[in-house]
Amino acid sequence: MILERELYKSIGATRAIAKSLRVYFVTIISGLIKPRLQLVTSFSRGLPELIDSKNCSNCKKCELICPTNCLSIEEKSDQLESFILDVSACIFCGLCSDVCSPKVLTLTDHRPLASHGESLWKIDLMKRE
């Protein structure tokens, strides 16, 4: 579709004033009358969470798939010792929860964006459970 040639003509002063007056009143009135658009409350992707550490199969797939290497898992004689997440590196992409086959790692909807010290950026998901 070729754009209409009429679009390229400029308009005169009277029409411009009439037009802007129309736009002015229409926006005021419609702003008063119309109800505000409300969407269903949304779920936003946030930090990963370990729901059930006992069922974790220690497969370390989440550690391997993480694109920013922010997860580190330590185990002691087949028992999960610590499940450390580097909050400053996590980009909330959700790949870890995709590959988790027992579905014990999921994303929550909170994203802490401030902290008192750098050490607090590394949290142990086992202890948060």
Added chain:
Amino acid sequence: MVTPNSFLNYYSGKLNVIDDSNAELILEPNEDIKGIFKKLKEEFGFIMLIDIFGLDLLKKKSFDPQNERRFQVVYILLNMEMHLRLRVVVNVDVEKNEVLPSCRDLWAAAHWCEREIWEMFGISFGTESEKRLLSVSGLKGFPFRKDFSFNGLDESLDSEESIFENITDVPKYKLNLVDSFSIGPIHPALKGSMKLHLQIEGDGILNSQLEVGYLHRSIEKLCEEKLYTQIIPLTDRLNFFSAASNNIGWCKAVEDLVNIEISDKAKAMRMVASELARVSDHTQCIGSIARAVGMFEPIQLSISIKEIVSSLFERLCGSRFNSSISRIGGMSVEVPSGWVNDCLTTLKVISKKVDEIDTHLTRSTLWIERLRTTTLNAYDAIDLGITGPNLRACGVNYDIRKVSPYYFYEDVEFEIPLGINGDCYDRYLVRIEEIRQSLKIISQVLDSLPLGKMCVDKLKTELDLNPLNFAPNLCEGYSMTETPNGELGFFISSDGENRPYRVKIKGPSFFSAQAFSSMLENTKVNDAMISLCSMNIVAGEVDR
């Protein structure tokens, strides 16, 4: 009259036909490369150069260092009449000091590509190409070679060259008006960092140069170290205003490489997501032009449209901007209940807001007068390799959604808006009409959304689709989608591993940025920002 058959017959011996519209031609450097390219352009109609990139074969399993040449330079050419794409592969050996002929005079788009290949691979195209484009000056070695290791920067190579040559043909009384200055590296509409150098006489621009590379993260090199699925979040960071369409482009490229057919619902939702991304990207572009002109109402409107679209994305996949929405073999999420209704209701709101932008801007005398600058004619646009709305604003009817339709673009009704003059105003008109067409596509797709699931576990393939084990066989391929800025292509070369051997991203903004450097001549300084915004150059895509 050249037909596909006559072309096939001419190169019958050397040509590998991939499918109906793709072919590959392999050349050796001792052949007359320039002559072959000239013949391809003038006789067989390959008037557009899509991309040039290098390939280092050193660590490839099938590579035989005794008999084969180590490097390949791949040219992707396009015949716009017959929609033929030709991949010309030239084998080069750098150790023997082989210099390839530059094809700048055939396709102007080749210049920046050749500079990039020289700085990344050390393959020379003559002295004109041996200037750094993206990487930092003083870098030793060539970073994209497979045996590169970083040994710090060499500060002796860090030389400050003057950007512009001294002007001699200006009359003497005008010489004190000639000056040069730079704007940046902060882009006025936050589209990344780039620096604009201008040489001016009074307020008229004599020469201009766009300096890029401030946002270079070397995504292509990073891709070589990552799993195929891990690259999806990286593609978010290409054109960060329309992350969803980049994700979809990457996943489509991988799926095309290994011939996976995804479920119908995933196809439909991919169309919806990429069209929503187009709406948000185009409104962002219009808002930034309005900001450069100094009209405030449209900025508010464009921000509110962007807000609506990002809340739709948030509801769909949980993230507003860096959506990482698609996965290889489907989408990352199922459609939440009620989302389709929400989307259809908001489409009406968006279309009203677009109409409002239209009433504010399209006939406004100030707007028309300020936007009648930097005209680009169709011949130059094709020569410079521009794609997308910037090309269509020059009147060239080329849109991948129509030309080689993917997903259900064949079945939906939409039109391609074309400009007449190719100036900023036309780019604005094309974008605003494309928003309307995108809304039309979304509503058609959502009205007849196929049933089923988006992430199907069992697809018809022999490959393991588990993200950790996914490894295509030994193959390579180029696949493209129409993103808001134009053709986004991914060239993937696989070596049978679960990480790609080489990925090349053809960002549409790269070619717009190259064209922009030469477009500003004979315009005024206060038009520079308007035309920069109207080209919608996003630094994330230029620098990669």
